[in-house]
Amino acid sequence: MGASENDILNPDPGHDLNPNYGFIVDRNDPMHRFGPRNTRPVTRLVESEGNRFELTWTSRPKAIVDQLLRWQAQYEQGFFVFRDHERDRYYSGNFIAPLKYSDEAYEKWTVQGIFQEYAGVPMFAYPDDWNNHGVFIEETDDFGNVVPATSGIWTYQAAAPAHGGHEIMNAGTNGVDFATFSYLGYGFRLWLRTQGNFGQCEISLDDAVIVPVLDLYTAAVVASKPVVEHPAVPWGLHRVKMRTLGTKNGGSTDFLISCDALQVMR
Amino acid sequence: MLPANVIAGMKRGSGMMPILLVDVQLADGTILHWSDFEGTFPMKLGVPGEKIKYEAKLKHCGPFRLSRSLKTDAGDVMVHNLSGRAPARDVSSVFAQSEFEGALVVVRWWDIAFEYALWEFHCYWSEPSDGEQEVGGRLLQLFDPSQLDAPMDTYSEQCTLEYKSERCGSTSAQLTCAKSIGDCTVRIALERFNGTPHPPPVNLQTKSASNSNVVVRGGGQHGGGIVRVNLE
Numbered sequence: 001m002g003a004s005e006n007d008i009l010n011p012d013p014g015h016d017l018n019p020n021y022g023f024i025v026d027r028n029d030p031m032h033r034f035g036p037r038n039t040r041p042v043t044r045l046v047e048s049e050g051n052r053f054e055l056t057w058t059s060r061p062k063a064i065v066d067q068l069l070r071w072q073a074q075y076e077q078g079f080f081v082f083r084d085h086e087r088d089r090y091y092s093g094n095f096i097a098p099l100k101y102s103d104e105a106y107e108k109w110t111v112q113g114i115f116q117e118y119a120g121v122p123m124f125a126y127p128d129d130w131n132n133h134g135v136f137i138e139e140t141d142d143f144g145n146v147v148p149a150t151s152g153i154w155t156y157q158a159a160a161p162a163h164g165g166h167e168i169m170n171a172g173t174n175g176v177d178f179a180t181f182s183y184l185g186y187g188f189r190l191w192l193r194t195q196g197n198f199g200q201c202e203i204s205l206d207d208a209v210i211v212p213v214l215d216l217y218t219a220a221v222v223a224s225k226p227v228v229e230h231p232a233v234p235w236g237l238h239r240v241k242m243r244t245l246g247t248k249n250g251g252s253t254d255f256l257i258s259c260d261a262l263q264v265m266r
Numbered sequence: 267m268l269p270a271n272v273i274a275g276m277k278r279g280s281g282m283m284p285i286l287l288v289d290v291q292l293a294d295g296t297i298l299h300w301s302d303f304e305g306t307f308p309m310k311l312g313v314p315g316e317k318i319k320y321e322a323k324l325k326h327c328g329p330f331r332l333s334r335s336l337k338t339d340a341g342d343v344m345v346h347n348l349s350g351r352a353p354a355r356d357v358s359s360v361f362a363q364s365e366f367e368g369a370l371v372v373v374r375w376w377d378i379a380f381e382y383a384l385w386e387f388h389c390y391w392s393e394p395s396d397g398e399q400e401v402g403g404r405l406l407q408l409f410d411p412s413q414l415d416a417p418m419d420t421y422s423e424q425c426t427l428e429y430k431s432e433r434c435g436s437t438s439a440q441l442t443c444a445k446s447i448g449d450c451t452v453r454i455a456l457e458r459f460n461g462t463p464h465p466p467p468v469n470l471q472t473k474s475a476s477n478s479n480v481v482v483r484g485g486g487q488h489g490g491g492i493v494r495v496n497l498e
Contacts, residue, residue, distance in 0.1 A: 044281055145279065
């Protein structure tokens with residue numbers, strides 16, 4: 001059995017296996033919400049259900065119908081890849097119920113089905129159009145609250161080179177303080193600034209270390225930019241953790257760690 | 267008391283909902299780690315603090331009804347029974363192989379970003395039920411007062427029966443009885459004396475949540491006795 005993330009239903013944009021143009025894409029609301037009167041809403045991320053595509057193939061020859069039915073049966077307990085050519089995105093999932101099909105006469109058929117994307121499943125290609133599909137999670141939200149879950153002392157402060165002009169800063173002198181962003185989405189880019197008195201930290205994703213030592217030292221001040229880019233993450237609820245190490249580059253004059261912004265692929 | 271940073275995070279208007287972590291230790295020593303969110307988290311049972319994979323088998327856990335009275339704190343737990351080789355699926359296999367009744371359970375409401383248990387409930391599994399698609403049970407607090415056997419009468423050096431009553435059974439010519447074991451001996455009803463002419467044994471003064479019932483009987487065919495009192 002090969003890797004199912006390479007089994008693409010509709011790799012060719014001109015093929016009859018592509019559904020009718022204008023299909024509906026839907027997704028469950030991932031949040032619990034409470035809208036109190038006269039103040040801001042309260043929300044908590046709960047679910048990670050992926051996108052749902054309501055697809056129709058009209059006036060298709062029998063060979064296409066047979067192929068679609070075979071794909072449905074082949075992967076009904078597994079997954080395959082559906083390509084959205086308009087957005088140039090690939091989604092891993094399967095048809096969540098048997099396909100409906102009907103004969104239109106003249107040897108033409110109509111097929112309908114729902115493709116469900118699954119969380120935590122490998123993908124053929126991970127989305128990386130950061131400019132169009134990436135969203136930022138800053139160190140504070142629109143209401144002034146610090147967003148990352150923090151342990152230790154992280155001081156909110158203005159800093160012109162930081163993304164959005166602000167950051168939270170830790171002394172970086174121990175190996176236990178952390179700041180953790182939680183998000184719903186695919187991969188991420190961690191935006192950090194660097195300068196001459198910054199130390200080193202560790203970056204982990206969902207409790208797995210992906211950068212054991214991230215050195216934030218540069219002799220000159222460098223404005224915030226993506227210093228860790230990790231697009232190969234399946235859809236789901238994730239957490240990115242910056243942990244201070246209490247270490248620094250030999251050239252650095254201090255151990256400071258700045259937590260700035262996370263860009264998340266949606 | 268929760269740490270200040272966790273309290274600040276909980277007060278925020280947005281964020282991620284805490285997840286449920288359930289550790290189960292069966293009578294044969296098997297330890298299971300289940301969650302409603304698959305991931306690696308520090309275990310409570312096993313090697314405490316060491317991280318282990320929690321399988322996303324939990325459908326729901328709760329609601330828990332807590333009380334400050336002698337009512338038993340309790341909640342429900344439900345685990346899916348779909349995965350594994352049919353017909354002996356994962357969870358039902360565990361049910362079949364091991365005794366779930368009385369299994370030690372620790373439930374935690376876990377904030378994955380702060381890596382902190384916001385709430386923790388230590389309990390034991392009762393009323394296990396094995397269904398086709400899900401299995402479940404009731405989680406009852408440790409030191410469950412409904413497990414205690416309470417005597418019908420208070421422990422006392424003196425007999426509590428009415429002198430010459432049917433339960434006392436004495437036909438003595440003595441007009442009164444001091445309810446002591448000495449008087450009872452004279453009044454020839456000793457086999458129905460329901461006092462305890464010595465301090466109660468130490469193991470009656472504290473009671474563990476185990477199933478070993480401590481049975482203390484008063485004297486005789488009609489005297490004393492013990493009843494199980496459900497305090498719920």
